[in-house]
Amino acid sequence: MHNEFVQVIVLMVIAVGLIWLLKRMGLPPILSYIVTGIIAGPDVMALFEQPEQMHLLAEVGIVFLLFSLGLEFSLPKLVAMRHMVFGVGAGQVILTTLVFWGGALLIGLPGNAALVIGGMIALSSTAIVIKQVAEMGILHNQRTQLAISVLLFQDLAVVPFLIAIPLMSPLTEGSFAVAISLALLKGVTVVTILLAAGKWGLPLLFREVASTRTDELFVLTTIVVALLAAGLTYWFGLSMALGAFLAGMMLSESQYRYQLEADIRPFRDMLMGLFFVTVGMQLNLNYLQESWYWVIIATVAVLALKVVLMQLVSWLFKVASRDSWAAAFKLCQIGEFSFVLAALAVTHQVLTTQVASFIISVGILSMALTPYLIEHSMRFARLLSSRNLVSSLNDSGSLSKTVEALKNHVVVVGFGRVGQSSARMLKLEGIEFVAIDSDPIRVQESRAAGENIIFGDATHKDILRSANLNAARLVLITFDQPDKVSKLISVAKELQPEIKVIVRIRKDNQLNSLYEAGATQVVPELQEGSLMLISQLLHYSGVPMSRILKRVRAERKGRYDHMHGFYPGETTEINPNTQDKLEFMHPVIVTANAFATGKSLNQLNLSKLRVVLKGLRRNHHEIDNPQGDEVIHTGDVLIVAGKPRRVERAERFILEGD
Structure with a gap:
């Protein structure tokens, strides 16, 4: 237990140091997490004997990410974006899979393995793209919405691959068609359950939780809902991320959407950081050292081909040129779900360990380049596009002004x-x-x-x-x-x-x-109400309105100085909760043997007692603006204002000098 604690502390120290260093260099935090994973991985520090044990927590990070993404997409909005999701998204996945399937066949790989490789390369990193565009504040612009539409279909496309890979195994027996039909039935069932629960159950649940006004309960309920939805889809043999996305989407139209997103974000960001660490741990440096040139060539080829294919699909669906180029550069990397598919394919002997390692190396390298590509995607789009058309996203039944x-x-x-x-x-x-x-x-x-x-x-x-x-x-x-x-x-x-x-x-x-x-401006309701009353009083007393307005402005500028303090009475409530908030005014009559007699106001220095001299009366007349050299006479009345205890202390000082 002690060693595990030390290992976690070392990992956190490395991550904090790298985030600070790379941020000073102008690089995004995602890259620092990947580098942290490489350093802590089996080929450098070998910090964890079984790094795969961290994968569960990392998957929870993806669950929270997809839940947050679902909060951004209501069902009406998804229907409004169907042209992008099921048009451009489907076209990108199908075309990219076919092209890389053909390429894998040309280099001599079996048909099943080639199809899996095509599917892995067709996927992009939802985690990196969403996190990066959210940090840049461009989540809701047209180009990003196009990219997210494609990512949504890619996340849906993971499901048939998760179903199909075990059926491609040479060890699998039974009918492929029956297995696919059964999986499809499961998918329809779980989606129906989640949609029904989201429409009728979740709003009632969160309304009841919100009415308790307990922050901890609201946060805990949010986490439980996301994990339960993910667990339900996993139990049916589907992607956990899909369930979390559906749960978030069902809550996106509720009034709790923004609070849910704010509550889930700290957990999401922390666990997503852990996910990127595990991605870095999967990089085999020995294999990379042996075949680094092939990995670099393949990475460049994958990035370039995915950009071109995305642009081709966008052209077929008449998407604006500049928007499609910008989205293509956001989506040209290999995604995190590709690693899941690779591990599953190796387990079922569809891919060899060597091929899977090569794809993972290319994927990690492409992920490391992604933050730079996203940050400069618009600049590249301007260079490659000669037109600046309005994106057809606006023509797909967009929602009213948000x-x-x-x-x-x-x-x-x-x-x-x-x-x-x-x-x-x-x-x-x-x-x-x-x-x-x-x-x-x-x-x-x-x-x-x-x-x-x-x-x-x-x-x-x-x-x-x-x-x-x-x-x-x-x-x-x-x-x-x-x-x-x-x-x-x-x-x-x-x-x-x-x-x-x-x-x-x-x-x-x-x-x-x-x-x-x-x-910029503080408006105390009690004092402003009194000012309005005073304005009416002066107006009906015959004071010109210009003088009233001048006096009101002066009072506000002086922060209501003449309205502070009041004379307490028998009914004034003073208790431990109010005595430090009230401000009393109290007249102190200076007697012949009083300490203050014959002394000037400067000598008394009442401000050191933290009280304010509000007035000085002598022979039944008030002295306006008494100066510091004014000498106190017997029979003078000093009107002091302050908190009750300070007023008592000031009176004792004026009379006795204590």
Whole structure:
């Protein structure tokens, strides 16, 4: 147990060091995980005696990734994209499989082995592509949506290969047609079960969980649902990733989508990192050293041919040239499911170990190049395309304007009384907004009424990204939880440092701390309500409106200085919870033998006691703006303001000097 703990610590240290180093070099974290796996693998450090034991956790990472991907694709959206998924996606898989099948036959491989190799090369890496485009913030543009459509069909295409490979084995007995029919029946059954559960069961489950307002329960339920869906498809002999994707897709139309994605992300990213480590561990450096030139030649050939074939399929389906080139460079690598197929083919003697090692080496090398290709895919597309047509994705029944399409809008955090009133005023002025709220009933009611609202905790970066904060003009925070508000401001400023933030709070006792946290404007409801009352009072008392507005502006600029503190009474409630939040005003009458008699305000220095001198009365007249050299006389009344204990201490000091 001790050795295993040390091994895990060493692996984490290597990963952290490489992520830092490669990030400083401008390289993506995915590459550092693969290099970590190579270093920790059997040919370098041999850190783990049985590295295959880590594969289960790595597969869970893929499950969470596909669950997150499913949250991005509702069933209506998938139907709307059918032209891309079942057109370009199917065309890419079929054409690429046939071309590389023919190439494998030409070099003398058996038909079954050649077909498996063709299928392995046809697949691309969903894990790398989705993670990289999400980090780059281009997940929702047209070119990426085209690439994701192809990836979706590839993930579906894994299933028949998983079924067919054991049946291709020379050790297998029985009818191929019967086995395929049985597998197809299983597939239809499990998909039907998941779709039914997703439509009727999961929304009810998450509504009940969300109503408990327990973050831990919500996170745990999300993980359990993803794993149960994956386990169900695995039990039926299908891909675990397929079940997770279907579960996510069924929840994509619910109001919990963004919170689910935010909750699952830490687990997904951690386990996906482990998956890429296991990919690096599979690289056989001894074999690579012997045949490195053939591996490099094959890698270049695979990348180039897959780009050309993807472009050919896109041309057949009339996809815009620039979009198809950009998508092709995103998809030209060999995918992670190819390694699964390779292991299965070796187990059932469809492929030899040497051929499988060669394909895995080519796959890992192509994966290592993928982040660079994705990052520069648009530049390559511009060089290779002479046209800039509008992608036909827009002609495939696209959905109405989404949150991602909003620009220069307002993000309203908290959709209670104040948030809804603010939203109505924004509507009257034609200003677009998106609201965020964590009350499941309120979100459900608002969505049913057509409001643009997201369910989730706005202190999570992913939730703010879902509200497209980077393109927003300002954030309005309406809930009265100053500590949480400060955290929210910090997160919002990390995503967009120049964003303006308006905060509504009940009282102004944390006004300064919120300004220090980065708020542009803090509006204390109690003080603003009093200002409105005072404005009406002065107006009906005959004060000119210009003077009233000037006084209101001065009060706001001075952060409501003249409205702080009040004289306590018999009914004023003081308890341990309120005594440090209240601000009292208290008159102190200076007696003949008082410590303050004959001393100036500078000498008293009341500010060191953390109280404020609100007024000085002498002979029934108030002295306006008393200066520091003002000397205190017997009979003067000093009006001090501050928290109760500080006021008591100040009075004792003025009278006794203690």
